[in-house]
Amino acid sequence: MTAVSPTANFDFNPMVSPHREDPNPYYQQLHQERPVCFSDTLGAWMVSRYDDLMTVLHDTDTYSSSNAIPSIWNNPPEVVAVFEEAGCVPEGATIVNTDEPKHLPLRKVLDYAFSGRRIRTLTPMMHSTLAELIGAFENDGHADLLSQYTDPYIQRIVSAAFGIESEDVDKVQSWTNDQVLLWNPLTPIDGKVEAARNLVEYEKYIADLIEDRRHNPRQDFITDMVHGGDDFPPVSYPDIQYIFRGLRVAGHDTTRDTLTSTLLNMLSNRELWDEALTNPRSIPKIIEETLRKDAPHRGLMRVTTRDTTLGGVELPSGAALLLLFGAGNRDAAKFECPEVMNPSRDNVLDHLAFGNGIHKCPGATLARTEVRVAIETITKRFPQLHLPEGYEPTYIASYFFRGLESLPVQW
Known part of the structure; x- marks a missing residue:
């Protein structure tokens, strides 16, 4: 058992290279030398091994x-002042940030909202949206699958699930980006102040949605929260605001990045593309292996409630932890040859891309369905799809997510 000083650390900054482009060598170093270590940049203890x-x-x-x-209220005073002056609703509960016993009632809402019944109602829209997007570029001989296929597709589907009108998708996505920016402790303050002003408008937009659904219920997530169901009561106004905003982020970025990364893995490993063409039933395992190998979410935070020991390191009560799911998915002690794309591995479903335990992602089934349908569609329509010669992937600068900046293809 060792007490590791915060000054003895392997720092981590996912916003810049080399961690931005490829954090996996760093994850391997953590596994071998400091599986639980402190990051000055993040102000948290990073946890990298699967078992920990x-x-x-x-x-x-x-x-x-x-x-x-993070709480958007836990920002510099200039940012908080924007919320206070606008009379923004105080921080509400979200399923991600709640412990029991408050967690279970919120979980019931989300399990209902993203049930198989709801997914089945969205499936026809998935097919029609993909057909429309493909129709816009199929005669060009080339496309950027991120900007022309995966991103607009996921935006439309998740927006429909939430109850966002099609004409509002772009502005809600812009507000969603502002939400992520305000969560990021590495964002410059000027950008945060502007994002806070935008989020005031987002709160008003959600308030209008809530009021509309009180009188005009529909088959969507906002209605579920406003009216409740057989197993759960209506959700409070502050909680609706924060659940809606938080899950709108999760429902878009992680699913888009999973879809784009899966396509890249298939195009980089041609046997996987060919296998999907001849045997579409192989696609789900290809998706799962991508979730393991290229986790779209870096991880979530936790805080210790008492003094404890983790991975041989003594942690005091109140210590912040960053759970590096992407690192856990690359742990050689759990996944043999973790750098290899192997959909046939026996434990392919044991990855942590959707978390685990009581907080395992409630939208996982919807995300898997969105990705599967999109891959089935693109492989059938463009069997000869390939990457341009010399293409090298580059990744977005993001505190939370790991996703491609573009995915150019030709046919």
């Missing part, structure tokens, strides 16, 4: 989720 991550995820008494994602 599972310990944290399942010991909810010792590791609270109250700090899983």
Whole structure:
């Protein structure tokens, strides 16, 4: 057992290279030398090994989720002043940030909202949206699958699930980007002040949606929260605001990045593309292996509720932890040859891309369905699709997510 000083750390900054482009060598170094270590940049202890991550995820008494994602109110005074002057609603609960007993009632809402019944109602829209997007570029001989296919597709589907009108998709996405920016502790303050002003408008937009659904219920997520269901009561106004905003982020970025990364893996490993063409039933395992190998979410936070020991490191009560799911998915002690894309591995479903335990992503089934349908569609329409010669992937600068900046293809 060792007490590691915060000054003895391997720092991590996912916004810049080399961690931005390829964090996996760094993850391997953490596994071997400092599986639990402090990052000055992030102000948190990073947890990288699979078994340690599972310990944290399942010991909810010792590791609270109250700090899983940052509060937008925990920003510099200039940012908070914008919210105060506008009379913004105080921080509400989200499923990601709640512990039991408050977690379970919120979980019931989300399980209902993203049930198989709801997914089946969205499936025809998935097919029609993909057909429309493909129709716009199919005669060009080339496309950027991120900007012309995966991003607009996921935006439209998740927006429909939430109850966002088609004409509002772009502005809601812009507000969603502002939400992510305000969560990011590495964002310059000027950008945060502007994002805060935009988020005031987002709050008003959601308030209007809530009021409309009180009188005009529909088959969408906002209606579920406003009216409740057989197993859960209506959700409070502050909680609706924060659940809506938080899950709108999660429902878009992670699913888009999973889809784009899966396509890249298939195009980089041609045997996977050919296998999907001849045997579409192989596609789900290809998706799962991509979720393991290229986790779209870097991880979530936890905070210790008492003094404890993790991975041989003594942690005091109140210590912030960053759970590096992407690192856990690359742990050679759990996944043999973790750098290899192998959809046939026996434990392909054991990845942590959707978390684990009580906070495992409630939208996982919807995300898997969106990705599967999009891959089935593109492989059938463009069997000869390929990457341009010399293409090298580049990745977005993001505190939370790992996703491609573009995915150019030709046919």
